[in-house]
Amino acid sequence: MSKLTREEFRVLRTRAEHDLAQSREVPSILICAGTGCIAGGAMKIYDNFKSECEARGLKVYVGLKHDSDEEKSLHVKMSGCHGFCEMGPLVHIEPMGVMYIHVKPEDCHEILEKTVLGGEVIDRLVYHLDGTAYPKQEDIPFYKKQHRVVLENCGTSDAEDIEEYIAKGGYSAFEKALFEMTDEQICRNILDSGLRGRGGGGFPAGRKWDGARKQKSAKKYIVCNGDEGDPGAFMDRSVMEGNPHSVLEGMMIAGLAVGSDEGYIYVRAEYPLAVNRLKTAIARAEEMGLLGTNILGSDFNFRIHVNKGAGAFVCGEGSALTASIEGNRGMPRVKPPRTIEHGLWAEPTVLNNVETFANVPLIIKNGVEWYHSIGTEKSPGTKAFALTGNVVNTGLIEVPMGTTIREVVFDIGGGIPDGKKFKAVQIGGPSGGATTASDEHLDLPLDFDSLKSIGAMIGSGGLVVMDEDTCMVETARFFMRFTQNESCGKCVPCREGTKRMLEILDRIIANEGSLEDLDLLQELSRTISETALCGLGQSACKPVQSTLRHFRQDYLRHVVDHHCPICNGRKRRLVIKPELCKGCGKCKRNCPMEAISGEIRMPHTIDNDKCIHCGACWGACPFGAIDAIEEEG
């Protein structure tokens, strides 16, 4: 395809819209091709549908276009992530709007015959909840409370088809920004929209952009942070896989706004599919002349590169990320100067997260007021969350900012499986905190500012639900081990401090800690958060601080009772069997707690209120009279 001018691009869009409308008249089979569903066998299902269609003499189209004269034709497409990963592999049948779950390759024949050609719904493959069948996606409770804006096209579009993106209004925001807006106007729009960085900090994107715009430098860079390293978060992966063009378009608009002609997307190496989809999207956009030189006949030039990370969590930090793109060890540097003044290759750089860029075209296209109509006053728009852990419906969700934790966990997530009790939600991964089952916390709106008030943060959007069988000390240790392992080692507070905190947590979990250890953890947390070099180090102690604050009981079980029913199993009680005890008194002399009493040559007894289950008596008794009894309940 030759490079398009603005006029030719508009002609192409009209044609693509027409093709899209026509393609909706013939049946489409959409197979979710997100990482989750592919792991469940989605590619095999895709192949099976194609061969089943061929066997029936049906003409299969993979792109938008089809020959309308042709009879008995249909589309078989791979879509982005639907988000309902727990139920994958997922298959959508359009225009009926039916969604099938847990589809197996051998179901393809039946689906084609009965549903696609016969218009009949196969009850067995439909989502059921409490005896009700939900054949349509929009009726399923998991989707009902969601508001899909950024993820709207994930799941309904072929991620690799640029024409489908254009047909659905894609690149029209870029076209508008390119020909009808000044750089100042774009920055003003983003600033007025109140768009805040989706990567965790919540910094107003418009302020960043305007700051970079004002820098007097011939070379500026746009960098997209796709190094989604928080364990338990996969929102950005789904956007990059399911709607890669929206990320490119956001970056291109940022390029216009600040006067940059080059962008980088830094993606985790653990996301090979996202890397491939982005590279394909870039290649398609280049072919059309949407990327490259003299874009759409204007004097605007823009190129985008994809860089793969190499497995370092710290590279999610801005200055570490740019160091990694430059081919160095990914270590943060002292700030200021800020990235907008001194970023990639020491040039002014706008660095935003994937989801932030994906919001940009929507804001430019639909306007600032539209954006403010969603979410809360100080946190407008929506937020994607990865809902995982001990919850019935795990998956990717998008809700307006300000939705409560209760709505997310119980209405969308469907509550806790196996009749267990809800205990906590960990928000924001290793840099975030935990919320409790109290009404005050459950009714807390999910937005940037409310969460900060209780010591948690929205982070990049990982929501891990935990049930009553989770020990929060163990959870805090899990995150501390992660951060300790990922500490880059540049600054002492993070390198040494996290190590000591981990040692203390290990000691506490082994039931060898003391109350003083809790104070020590507090003190270390304070020191590290005040003195570490980068944001990751400063927030490394958040999980410990928040669990100490909200789940002190769990710590006390380890340091006072020296027994945690979750970590150590049911509590055991030590008793002396009177028939074996000769009353020698050895146990009494060895007990460090003076918990054993009894007259010499008479059976002794253990006072269980004083006993710490150290086992000294068990080791000392020459007659094997000490026994451990498991307590009920």
Added chain:
Amino acid sequence: MKPDTEKVLSILASHENDPSNLIAILQDVQAEYNYLSEANLTLIADTLGLSVSKVYSVATFYENFSLEAKGKHIVKVCAGTACHVRKSGPIYDAIYEYLGLHGKKKTSDDGLFTLETVACLGACGLAPVMTVDGEVHAKMDPERAIELLETIRKEEVRA
């Protein structure tokens, strides 16, 4: 092992022998050989005009790079939060024991398997997950994990 100089040089050339592409170059070389040998690191440093210590510092900084040869099949157990709360730890322990590993030894004696952890594959809906040579296996438990390795081992013996 004698380095296949030409192959490495062609990888370097495909990245325009540009030092800023060092990480991408190391990734491609590792994809070819499964690990980064001393000879290859030296070759890369010389070609890019960097010191060996600089290349070594980058290669040791990132988790994904290995300076030791690995087993034929790479087994990764996800240690992300979602997998952790759905008990991926026991899966790792079971494989560790099954492969007869100890201490820092992560490759089985027969050279067939190397066991690693990965910090979240982003397939949390399928937790707990493990991958064998990049292929994701969903909703695993210790028994199924061992069964899977058992099958691969049998196929290797037959081959």
